[in-house]
Amino acid sequence: MVDxxxxxxxxxxxxxxxxxxxxxxxxxxxxxxIETPGYKRxxxxxxxxxxxxxxxxxxxxxxxxxxxxxxxxxVDTTSPGNASGNNVRIDSEMADLxxxxxxxxxxxxxxxxxxxxxxxxxxxxRR
Numbered sequence: 001m002v003d004x005x006x007x008x009x010x011x012x013x014x015x016x017x018x019x020x021x022x023x024x025x026x027x028x029x030x031x032x033x034i035e036t037p038g039y040k041r042x043x044x045x046x047x048x049x050x051x052x053x054x055x056x057x058x059x060x061x062x063x064x065x066x067x068x069x070x071x072x073x074x075v076d077t078t079s080p081g082n083a084s085g086n087n088v089r090i091d092s093e094m095a096d097l098x099x100x101x102x103x104x105x106x107x108x109x110x111x112x113x114x115x116x117x118x119x120x121x122x123x124x125x126r127r
Contacts, residue, residue, distance in 0.1 A: 011063050042076070046071035
């Protein structure tokens, strides 16, 4: 029997929300350490992994690859630092925080819409 609650879209949405939560924590860490000498900002690498996993032609294989993706923290060593070696810029972090919040909210809305469609399909079938 096919589990219609664990399709590719559901897995992508769940992984996206997980990655967004991790990114939010990375941004919060960056902001909290803005005055820490030598601190290097953190980021999350997920979009490339997701795009690569979704390029698999078979949806079952793509779902397995998406499930296996592991969003990870990366340390930004390329951005220029200030005199203390810290490379966190508050304006950039606040912009990233806003963008990440909007992306998370969009993922939540999509997940809710998917659930609503499922409820509609179930309740309309009873009529």
